[in-house]
Amino acid sequence: MFANHKGEIPFVILLIPFIAGIGFAISFPNSQINHVITSILIALSIGYIALNFSYKYLSLYKQPLIGGASVYSILFLSGWVCAAQYNQFKSASHFSKHTNEQLVVSIANEPVIKNGYIRFAANVNEVVNNKQRSSVIGKLLVSIKDSAAFNLSYGDVLLITAKYNEVDPPFNPAEFNYKQYLANQNIYHQAYLYPKQYAVVGHNKGIPIIAYSLQLRQQLVNSFRKHMTDTSAIAVASTMILGYKADLSEDVLNAYTNTGTLHVLSVSGAHVAIVFMLLNWGLLFLNRFRYGKIIRALLIIALIWGYALLTGLSPAVNRAALMISLIIIGNNFYRYVNALNLLAASAFALLLYNPYYITDVGFQLSYLAIGGLTIFQPVLYKSFEFRNKWMDKLWSLCSFSIAAQLITFPLSAYYFHQFPVYFLLSNLFILLPVIVIMYVGFAFLVLSNIPYAGDALGFLLEKSIIIMNKGLALLEHLPFASLNKLWISKNDYLLLYGIIILFFYFLFNKNKRLLNWSLALIVVLAISLGWKKVDSSSTSGITFLNLKKNRGIVFKNGSNAVVLSDLKPDEKNYKYAIQPGLDSTKVVNVKTYSFAADFSLPLIRKKGNVIQFLDKNLLLLDSSTLITDNKVNIDYAYVSQNADIKVVENYSSKLLIINADNSNRYTDTIVRYLLKNNRKFYSLKRNKALNLPSN
Structure with a gap:
């Protein structure tokens, strides 16, 4: 095959x-x-x-x-x-294994300014203890809240106070594992700094070629800003052409995600291929000269890697640049080139350089998509024949989109929990605009300083992006445009890949046994998903969330849930810490109330600081709770906002839950009291959410 x-x-x-x-x-x-x-x-x-x-x-x-x-x-x-x-x-030379008062760090990537902080990854080069310096290794995520730090750039060296903490694991159900995400980049600690907690002690200590490429990219982004007015168009142009994502808004990102065109915003193989075709055509004249073909090949390879460097050297770009380089080398030596073998060779080389690329979602999706196109697209294309030339070309384009979408669907559903229904229509729609945007964008970058040319190309680029954005926005709001809340397990996505591979292999050799095996796996997958749905719809319980400075309790009964929280459903922290848990447990109907609200529903009611849920009662103890003379026996007590300890002493409960919004000092005090009096408790401070099943 x-x-x-x-x-x-x-x-x-x-x-x-x-x-x-x-x-x-x-x-x-x-x-x-x-x-x-x-x-x-x-x-x-x-x-x-x-x-x-x-x-x-x-x-x-x-x-x-x-x-x-x-x-x-x-x-x-x-x-x-x-x-x-x-x-x-794991190394003994890691900075966290050494006693330190200060750290000497160098900025390892392009700093990003967001929400008043400048954030960057830093290589820790030395630790300072009693004025003695020792060489160490390790990376640290640094966030500085100081406008004076906004001018920091790649390669700057800082002397910072050694106030850092391990990155927190996910505390709440189905919450994104940011700790693991950073660990895959060799980052295990983070530091939050303020004025006078850092000092700049050096500049330009990074790799010169990377520093130059980042400076050049920033200049080119500024050129977009100078000649274009629409902020969304500027952000999309910067992202598509240069890989600069800092200005991209959530609304624009959602439009591309929900229509299955997010790959357009990630500089990847398609973008590098467009650059290659442009260079291949532009340098064709060199073939007339002696050794011109070799010079042309070397120039193309150098410029391709220069573009890859300019866009940030993401795994997808590295894969494409390496593959194209190998193809060029192979063709110049008149060797037969197997695309799949080149794909594997590029993966081998990149994993030798950084084995943790295998954990990168972009790396996985990029290689799956190209592998799927190489293996499955020809099979799919040959399954249907059209005599009409234009219908045949249309089907060829469709087969590319279908093959890429099918092979990446299980992994996309596992990571992103959604499926764009109109992916075929949206990918066909953006085909022409993307080519226009890329070529006009490259022309703009070369000619932007020429009078009138920069304004004309900037206008054309901006209008092309606006048209594409509006078209995708229309597709995004069509009925059933996206299937959301697709939570599948690792076993489920392995079953999906088994189904897809067997089905394509059936199309290839027409062996009905393969189709039967594929159908059998579909039945197994349906049973697995159905069982989870039934199990989720028959469970009830209370989940006390760790929202750090906020409060949150989820009362779940089957597919219905009531959320009691300081956060509102449209807030970012709600979507990050609460919503995934609801979606992963198949909750369909959700009602959210503040802690001040009273309500009465068939299975749960709240009056004042008392909540009755099924056969359990819960008492809310916070800063507004008054001391009473009557001791009350309850199932659970929830302590927040540094409630008066005398109030806590006044109530007897089977279990007392200490929320994470209480201060460290208060938490230590109340824990000592509870231990002294042999009372059962659970502290949410730097701890996972507590789930108490009701059945």
Whole structure:
């Protein structure tokens, strides 16, 4: 289906055990095991080399399995060792393992200004303790609330106070795991700094070519701002052409997400391919000269990587740039090039450089999409034939979109929990605007300083983007434009991939057994999803959320829920910390009330600070609760806003929940009191949400 012989795709075969090794190392991080794995790898490698020198003497050519098993084992262990070595937190040289008063850090990426903070990742180079400096390793996420820091840039060196904390894990059900997201970038700690807690001690200490590319990108973004007026158009142009996402609004992002065109806003393979086609055409004249073909190839490769550098070197861009470079090299040496083998070779090279790329969603989706197009698109295209030339071209475009969407759907549903229904229509709609925007955008970047040319190209670029945005906004608001709240497990998305692969393989060789297996997996998936739906609709309970400075309690009964919170449903923190838990448990009907509101519903009622839910009662104790002479027995007491401890003493409960909005000092005091009096409690301070089932 994608190769006549396995000899055409050696990198595909070699990549599998290497990725498996990386996956095991990430899933089971253990520094002691890593030493053992490294020793085994060295021993196996030496043994394999020795076998190659003595294969004739030992007649090993008669035992091909020995060589194959050795190679696969070495690749598996190599992947494990690469991933283990990348994890800086396990090293004794990590800055968190040293006593420190101050840290010397260098800004490692382009700082972003948002909500009054400037935020950036920083490499920790040295720790300072008693005026003694020691070299260390590690990365730190730094946020500074100081307008004077807004001029900081990549490569600046700072001396900061060593006030940092480990990144918090997700505290609430289905909340995004920001801790793991940063850990995949070797960041395990974060620091919030204010004036006088940092000092700039150096400039331009980063990699010069990266510093230059970031400065150039900022200048080009400023050119967009100078010649264009619509803020959304400027943000889309900066994102599509230069990979600069800082100005992108949530509304624009949602429009592209809900229509299945988000890939347009991520500089990826399609963008690099457009650049390649432009360069390939523009430098065609070099073929007339001696060695012109080689010079043209080298220029294209250099300019492609220059563009990749300008856009931030994302995994998707790296993959495309590396693949195109390999294709150019292969074509210039008149070698047969298998696209899938090149795809695997680029993945192998990138994972050698950074094995944790395998955890990057962009990396996964990019490689899946290109792999799906390489393998499945030809099969899908040949399944239907059209005699009309234009219908055939239309079907060719549709088959590309369908193949890419199908192969990425399970992973997209797992990560983003939605499916764009009109993806085919929206992708066909943006086809022409994207090409126009990219080519006009590149022309603008080259000619923007020429009088009248910059204004004319800026006008054309802005109007093209506005038309595309308005068209996508119309598609976004069509009935059933997007299926949301698609929460699936890892087993579910593996089943989906099994169904998709078997179905396409059936289209390829028409073996009905494959179709039957695909249908069988559909039944298994339906049972799995149905069981979860039934289980969720039959459960009830109370969940006390950890919202840090806010309060939140969820009362769930089947597919209905009442949320008691300081946050409103349209607030960002509500969508981040509360909504995912509701969606993942299949809640359909949600009512949200403030803590001051009284209400009466069939299964729950609240009056004052007393809540009755099914057969449980809950008492809310906060700063407004008054001391009474009557002691009341209740199931649960919820303490927030530093409630008077005398009030807490006045009530007896089976379980007392201490909310995270209480101060550290207050929490320590009340915990000591509860321990002294043998009262059961649960503190939400830096702790996971508490779920108490009612049935």
